[in-house]
Amino acid sequence: MKKISLLIVMIAAAMGVVAQNSVSAWISDSDSFTNIRCAPHGAVAMALPDTCTYMVGLTNPRDGWWQVEWIEAAEEAVEIELAGSTTGKYWIHHSVVGTSTRNYGNQRWCLRATPSKNGKPVYWFTEELVVNPIEVKGDWVKVKSGKHTGWIEDVGLCSNPLTTCP
Numbered sequence: 001m002k003k004i005s006l007l008i009v010m011i012a013a014a015m016g017v018v019a020q021n022s023v024s025a026w027i028s029d030s031d032s033f034t035n036i037r038c039a040p041h042g043a044v045a046m047a048l049p050d051t052c053t054y055m056v057g058l059t060n061p062r063d064g065w066w067q068v069e070w071i072e073a074a075e076e077a078v079e080i081e082l083a084g085s086t087t088g089k090y091w092i093h094h095s096v097v098g099t100s101t102r103n104y105g106n107q108r109w110c111l112r113a114t115p116s117k118n119g120k121p122v123y124w125f126t127e128e129l130v131v132n133p134i135e136v137k138g139d140w141v142k143v144k145s146g147k148h149t150g151w152i153e154d155v156g157l158c159s160n161p162l163t164t165c166p
Helices: 002-014
Strands: 022-027 033-037 044-049 053-061 065-071 076-081 091-093 097-101 107-112 121-126 129-137 140-144 147-151
Touching: 022 129, 053 129, 121 147, 129 147
Parallel strands: none
Antiparallel strands: 022 053, 022 097, 033 044, 033 091, 053 065, 065 076, 065 091, 097 129, 107 121, 107 147, 129 140, 140 147
């Protein structure tokens, strides 16, 4: 029975069915330093100065916090060493990370109430938006843009702050 379950998981992964619990973004903090913490609401492990643009790999969202998998100085494409955590993990609040929508040609898109193409539209927009990712379920990302919160397919987001995405 275990072999059959493992085979099903392997086939689902190959088909892209297994949910990926991660998203890429950039740090969009207005403070002069952005705190990377040891745990949600925890002690500061490291503080990144606002001297460059940082891209971040985020996973395991929990109550408005993301676990940080990697940080890169975007202009130089240099990975920043994660250091200083007493837990071996690093966390950042969703309010200081951002990504943008890919509707460069003013297409009409919407945020949805649930992570599905059939989800009720919450907010329609035609302009490119900068959004804060909050949560991820499969190919859908829950985002906040100003007073609007909803779900958008991950293919509709661009995590590169320096250029548009194809």
